[in-house]
Amino acid sequence: METISGSINQNNSDKPVEIKIELPTNAYFMSGIRDFTLSLIENMTDFSSQWAYRFQSVVDELANNAIEHGSSANDKILVTFFAIANKEIKIVVEDHGHPEKPMKAEQVMAQMEKNKNKDKSEFSIRGRGLAFIVDKWTDKLEITDRPSGGLRIAVTKYLNDENFKTSDRSDDPKNIII
Amino acid sequence: MADIKYSISDLVDDPSKSIKVVILAGQLDESNVDQFAPKMYEMIQAMAAKTSVIFDFQQLTYLNSKSIGYFADFYNQITAKGGKIIIAKAPSNIKDILNVVGMDQMISMTQTMQEAKLMA
Numbered sequence: 001m002e003t004i005s006g007s008i009n010q011n012n013s014d015k016p017v018e019i020k021i022e023l024p025t026n027a028y029f030m031s032g033i034r035d036f037t038l039s040l041i042e043n044m045t046d047f048s049s050q051w052a053y054r055f056q057s058v059v060d061e062l063a064n065n066a067i068e069h070g071s072s073a074n075d076k077i078l079v080t081f082f083a084i085a086n087k088e089i090k091i092v093v094e095d096h097g098h099p100e101k102p103m104k105a106e107q108v109m110a111q112m113e114k115n116k117n118k119d120k121s122e123f124s125i126r127g128r129g130l131a132f133i134v135d136k137w138t139d140k141l142e143i144t145d146r147p148s149g150g151l152r153i154a155v156t157k158y159l160n161d162e163n164f165k166t167s168d169r170s171d172d173p174k175n176i177i178i
Numbered sequence: 179m180a181d182i183k184y185s186i187s188d189l190v191d192d193p194s195k196s197i198k199v200v201i202l203a204g205q206l207d208e209s210n211v212d213q214f215a216p217k218m219y220e221m222i223q224a225m226a227a228k229t230s231v232i233f234d235f236q237q238l239t240y241l242n243s244k245s246i247g248y249f250a251d252f253y254n255q256i257t258a259k260g261g262k263i264i265i266a267k268a269p270s271n272i273k274d275i276l277n278v279v280g281m282d283q284m285i286s287m288t289q290t291m292q293e294a295k296l297m298a
Contacts (some may be wrong), residue, residue, distance in 0.1 A: 027208035031180040034207075034240065053271035060242055064208045120280050125247035132279045133243055 017044065019081040023063065025071040033079065034060050044083060054137045055089070055157075061129035062093040062153055069103060070095030070151050090156045097150035105143040105151055180205035180240070182214055186221055189232070189295065196229040196261075197298045199291075203237035206245040215248045222252065228260040230298035234291065236267035246279055253285055262286070266294035 019040070023029055037059045041052040059079065066077040075096055082090040097103075108130070115123075115131035135141055138155040146152050182204040189197040198221065206214060222231075231252070249265075256263045265287045268276065276282055288294040 028179045030207055030209060031205060031240075034205075050270065050274060053274065056240075057242070057275055060207065060240075064242065064244070067208075120250075120284055123247065123250060125244060125251060128246060128279045129243035133275065136278050 015084075017081075017083045021079045021081075022076050023067075023079060025067045025073065025075045025077060027064065027067060030060055030063060033063060037081075040081060041089075045089065055091075058134050058137050058155060059091055059093075061133050062091065062155070065129060066093050066095040066151070066153070069101075069108075070098055072096075072099045086159060088156050088158050090154060092152060092154045094146060094152045095150040096148070097146075102149065103151065105145045108143050108151065179209045180207045182206050182210050184214065184217070189298075191295060195298060196226055197232060197295065198225065198229060199232045199234060201234040201237070205240035206238065207240060207242045208244060211242070211245045211248060214245075218248070218252055219255070222255045222259070225256075225259065225261070229256075230262040230264065231256055232264045232266050232291070232294045232298055234266050235269065235272055238269070238272055241272050241275055243279065246276065246281060250281065250284060262298055264288060264294045264297050266291050 021033065021036070023033065034056045037056045038052050041047050041055050042049070045052075047055070063077060063079055071077060077096075078092075078094045080092040080094075082088075082092070084090075111127075112130045112135070115127040116135065118127070130141075134155060137157075139158045140154075140156040142152075142154045144152050144154075182202065184203070185201045187199050187201075189195075189199050200218070200221075225231075233249075249263075253263045263285055265276070265285055267289065268287060273282075273287065276285075276287070286297055288297060
């Protein structure tokens with residue numbers, strides 16, 4: 001039987017709120033994760049609804065990539081949300097690696113850079129998720145190899161960052177008010 | 179699994195134009211887009227040359243990057259047959275994601291169905 005399991009760690013307001021969700025590698029569950037993300041952002045931050053929807057897409061794209069390219073059937077991926085009041089919101093997605101076509105972090109980053117520079121007419125059905133949606137709607141994107149195999153992709157959106165105001169990525173999504 | 183409903187109809191307001199209207203309601207994502215896309219390819223293949231397609235997105239609540247990839251491919255196939263593709267009445271979150279991947283540079287988008295009909 002496929003199950004979704006999770007845990008929530010909420011300390012006082014100075015400590016990060018951490019929510020972990022373990023998901024079966026089946027796209028069937030993605031609408032639930034999107035609903036959860038929207039609810040989390042709307043209830044735990046002061047983000048505009050536009051940013052709540054953007055984060056919903058970021059999580060969906062990361063989790064779909066992990067399921068399709070970084071997992072086998074009947075496997076699980078781990079999605080972790082970290083929120084630090086007035087500082088940042090971070091989302092980490094970890095997979096165990098595709099058994100037949102494992103990809104290294106370096107390969108994923110190279111493919112993403114290639115996609116960023118492609119002409120719109122050169123795209124196939126795939127390739128827009130990481131290169132545009134995830135990259136443009138977050139401030140920091142880290143892709144690393146997990147010691148036990150698979151990838152760890154972490155994205156961070158900074159709040160109250162002076163650089164934010166001059167960033168061409170986006171407008172300020174307001175402060176987290178956990 | 180996300181729920182997506184669609185309907186296809188011929189627009190008969192203007193006999194000088196051949197226009198199909200596809201109304202979408204629900205969410206298009208990884209769990210259902212591979213089942214939805216073949217229906218669109220069937221429609222496009224069966225269409226007469228110079229037929230335009232208006233996608234009514236008013237009731238579409240989610241669209242992922244793979245779905246956008248399919249719409250880019252629909253664009254290629256429809257325009258190759260001499261038709262136009264127009265997205266009408268997209269909610270702000272859908273327009274936002276279409277813009278971030280640059281689809282606004284490829285596919286025309288309108289606020290109303292009337293504008294879409296004029297553009298088709």
